[in-house]
Amino acid sequence: MATDLLNMPPRRRIQSRWGAVLLHIFLLLGSVVMLLPFIWMLSTSLKTPAETFAYPPVWIPTQIAWNNYSRAVSxxxxxxxxxxxxxxxxxxxxxxxxxxxxxxxxxxxxxxxxxxxxxxxxxxxxxxxxxxxxxxxxxxxxxxxxxxxxxxxxxxxxxxxxxxxxxxxxxxxxxxxxxxxxxxxxxxxxxxxxxxxxxxxxxxxxxxxxxxxxxxxxxxxxxxxxxxxxxxxxxxxxxxxxxxxxxxxxxxxxxxxxxxxxxxxxxxxxxxxxxxxxxxxxxxxxx
Amino acid sequence: MATQAEQPSLPTVAKRSRGGWRPGRQNEAYLFLLPSLLGFLLFIVIPVLGSLALSLMRWNLLTPPQFIGLNNYIEIFTRDPLFIQAFGNTLFYAVTIVPLQLVAGLTVALALNQGIRGVKFYRLIYFMPVVSSVVAAALIFQWMFNRDFGIVSAVFWWLGDVTGLPIAPPDWLNSSAWAKPAVVLLTVWKNMGFTMVIYLAGLQSVPEELYDAAKVDGASPWQQLLNITLPMVSPTTFFLLIIQMIGAFQLFSEPFVMTRGTGGPAGATMSIVMYIYQAAFKYSQMGKASASAWVLFAFIFACTLVQNWLQRRWVHYETGEG
Missing domain, CATH: 1.10.3720.10 (MetI-like)
Known part of the structure; x- marks a missing residue:
């Protein structure tokens, strides 16, 4: 019964410092890809219609449109x-x-x-x-x-x-x-x-x-x-x-x-x- | 599947003696079973039999059902191009999603298994899509793959601007060629964390001595991966292969929400389960929908059997000897 399968101690010891840096770069890039849809959702949810349909895409809305939420809920x-x-x-x-x-x-x-x-x-x-x-x-x-x-x-x-x-x-x-x-x-x-x-x-x-x-x-x-x-x-x-x-x-x-x-x-x-x-x-x- | 756990409880004829078993103990067992058994019969056993019966009938819920033998089965295979298309799409989903999931999950798991810092942080992020609502995720991806203002298309527009080349994004969800890959990407993004976590557990059980011995013999990291890691996690790979394959055959919410319930363009993203849903709940073809569900089951069953047969060639089980 693998009850503790998640409290795993790190097993393989990485040898070089550069190896670790490369791994972190890889994993961080992956994290960005995994998080991007969430961030894009949050960002769009706070945009005015003009910034929603803008190119290049706006990541941080200049005007935070909180009323999107009240409109959605109502x-x-x-x-x-x-x-x-x-x-x-x-x-x-x-x-x-x-x-x-x-x-x-x-x-x-x-x-x-x-x-x-x-x-x-x-x-x-x-x-x-x-x-x-x-x-x-x-x-x-x-x-x-x-x-x-x-x-x-x-x-x-x-x-x-x-x-x-x-x-x-x-x-x-x-x-x-x-x-x-x-x-x-x-x-x-x-x-x-x-x-x-x-x-x-x-x-x-x-x-x-x-x-x-x-x-x-x-x-x-x-x-x-x-x-x-x-x-x-x-x-x-x-x-x-x-x-x-x-x-x-x-x-x-x-x-x-x-x-x-x-x-x-x-x-x-x-x-x-x-x-x-x-x-x-x-x-x-x-x- | 954990068959060794069944050993202690198998009743043997010899143990049927009265000793220790008060009368009434047996009836008591049925009382424990009763709630589960009632629900099991009403919502699982009867529906399974009912579905089998329905698949041999024509019924639109309004007029009395009519027995038509195997005609539903014959019809979906010979006179229903949409079913064939849905079948082909589902195969496409399975043969793309499953390998992508396995490779991505194993790659991340291998990276996380190197004894670096921040494993918990990375695991938190990579697993996040697994717990999130598939409907919300499909909505986000639908917006990301919007041709004009989606973030994926923006990358293409930007590349076009920077290079001056005529690079334009495909009209993802309105293109019969690109709609399926968009669904595939959503599914892989959503489920990859699960594959990763299961692989991490599998990697934990690879004995460290094997790597030490390989290093003494001068094996490169690549050789260690091919000759130690992959064979040692092959039981995990087999397990994931089976359940991801079954999951891909049952894909519904992802294409359904991403294409607003249409399965379009022109059926290009329609999965078998979407086809079943439409046949039953849009066109009230209960018999045809049930027959399609049984074809799906038969196909899943056959593929599982084939994989189970093929596994002897590539899955490595520890024998515990020598």
């Missing part, structure tokens, strides 16, 4: 998009980790007929891409009368064979003596799940929570399919419709992008290590 219910994204992200993450960890506990720590067969079924669906289930899910959501509701945004993504698999792999690695000891003390299975297994799974739960919440926060296709009113849109879908409203007013579109992007970037900068670990660990299937 033309689109960004507050509502935020609220929706928050509600959906928190609900999906909590529900997915709850249902997956309960199921993973059963798969990893309890014995019952049909366990292997059922687990195999979960594994088999891991390979099937979302696009295959997307259309029937859309139909199910409509049949249930959930179209354009929170249920549609939250419930289908709240169940994940992948999360169950990831947690089950981790749970099987926890010593079984702990369960036995707890059972001798009279603990129920629910108690063992809550007081023994979950506390010992802190790092993997945190990694999974970050992975799931970031993916849900940025998810575009599913919310695009199951919502059609502005009141139910999440941030990515709201932003994409914003684009339809302002065809060429790039300063406003960039202000909207900053509004959509900034909070996550700030949280990321503060909690960098957790983000990278969460995404890398989950992305590698917990290895």
């Amino acid at each position: 033309s689109m219910p960004f507050g509502r998009f935020y609220l929706n994204s928050l509600i959906v992200t928190i609900s999906v993450t909590v529900l997915q980790i709850l249902t997956s960890s309960l199921a993973a506990f059963a798969f990893a720590r309890l014995r019952f007929p049909g366990r292997n067969l059922l687990f195999l079924l979960y594994l088999a669906t891991l390979m099937i891409p979302f696009q295959v289930t997307m259309i029937p899910n859309f139909i199910i959501v409509r049949l249930l009368g959930w179209f354009d509701t929170y249920q549609a945004l939250i419930l289908p993504p709240a169940f994940s064979a992948f999360s169950t698999f990831l947690l089950r792999q981790y749970f099987t690695g926890i010593p079984f003596d702990l369960d036995e000891a707890a059972r001798i003390d009279g603990a129920t299975s629910l108690r063992i799940w809550w007081s023994v297994i979950l506390p010992l799974s802190g790092p993997v739960l945190a990694a999974l929570a970050i992975f799931v919440s970031l993916n849900t926060w940025n998810e575009f296709l599913w919310p695009l399919i199951v919502t059609n009113s502005a009141a139910m849109r999440t941030l990515p879908v709201g932003l994409s419709t914003f684009q339809g409203q302002y065809k060429v007013e790039w300063n406003l579109l960039m202000a909207g992008s900053v509004i959509a992007m900034l909070p996550v970037l700030l949280v990321y900068i503060v909690a960098q290590r957790w983000f990278i670990r969460g995404i890398a660990l989950s992305g590698m299937g917990g290895r």
Whole structure:
């Protein structure tokens, strides 16, 4: 379990001073390329229309046009998009980790007929891409009368064979003596799940929570399919419709992008290590 | 995939004795499974079967579905140039995005692995696009690739001015030749940090002694890269190759937002998933869209199998012996 894959000590010792300088030049140039789109977005979002469409391009606006932001916010219910994204992200993450960890506990720590067969079924669906289930899910959501509701945004993504698999792999690695000891003390299975297994799974739960919440926060296709009113849109879908409203007013579109992007970037900068670990660990299937 | 972890929990027939297992423990397990299983059945298993059934029907959501056998599959391959085009575009995405990602990610990871200062700072920056919203990123890139005032075009205009040569940028997103590369650049920029982080982890596990031994033998840095580093990280490369390939086949948001949902010009950026989306939600062709999704799945599955077969020739696994 590569839990500390990110706290790596530098391994290879570079020999020459010039080598290090060249490396830094290379890495700094790369950093500029990586940052350029962010800077360009921020710069454009503060420009007047005249400077937006200027050649040579203006990097630092002479007149800071703060009203791009107020115009963006007044033309689109960004507050509502935020609220929706928050509600959906928190609900999906909590529900997915709850249902997956309960199921993973059963798969990893309890014995019952049909366990292997059922687990195999979960594994088999891991390979099937979302696009295959997307259309029937859309139909199910409509049949249930959930179209354009929170249920549609939250419930289908709240169940994940992948999360169950990831947690089950981790749970099987926890010593079984702990369960036995707890059972001798009279603990129920629910108690063992809550007081023994979950506390010992802190790092993997945190990694999974970050992975799931970031993916849900940025998810575009599913919310695009199951919502059609502005009141139910999440941030990515709201932003994409914003684009339809302002065809060429790039300063406003960039202000909207900053509004959509900034909070996550700030949280990321503060909690960098957790983000990278969460995404890398989950992305590698917990290895 | 971590199969060794499955060992301790496999039930054996011998262990089926009553000892230690109170009655009721088994039913309890089903209670733990119940919430997950309900959702799994309703939102995964039933949709998979439903999708398979739908792919054999013609259905526009309004009139009753009609069974048409394999006609949807036949139709998309023989009478639907847009599907063929989307298929070709998706292949283009995969064969450009995957190698670019792997080379860029490995290059940066190698640079960061040299024991220099500021690794955390660089990692913070290179990983930043991974966490940012793909819709916002696609909007930015759409603006960057604006022919007249985008920052990428500005470089071309500037080069033209400086050299006096007739250099003009292509009309990126309105050009059938240049729209796809713009989507590719967005995708590589967005995901490269992930590849880099996974490679960094892979590089950490290369034993330092190998390099020491190579230096004693007088191997140049280039030879060390070719003969030690690349073979030692080949399992990481294989893993990244598979998941980046699957990701590239499923590309949707990047071309969708960058072309304002059109997949244009004239279908030049349309990916298979965009095609599925349009068939289902623009033209209400639920059967055809489902058939296309299964073709996509079959293709991903086949490519994964081929890669898995090819890996024996180039992926180096530590045997733990000798």
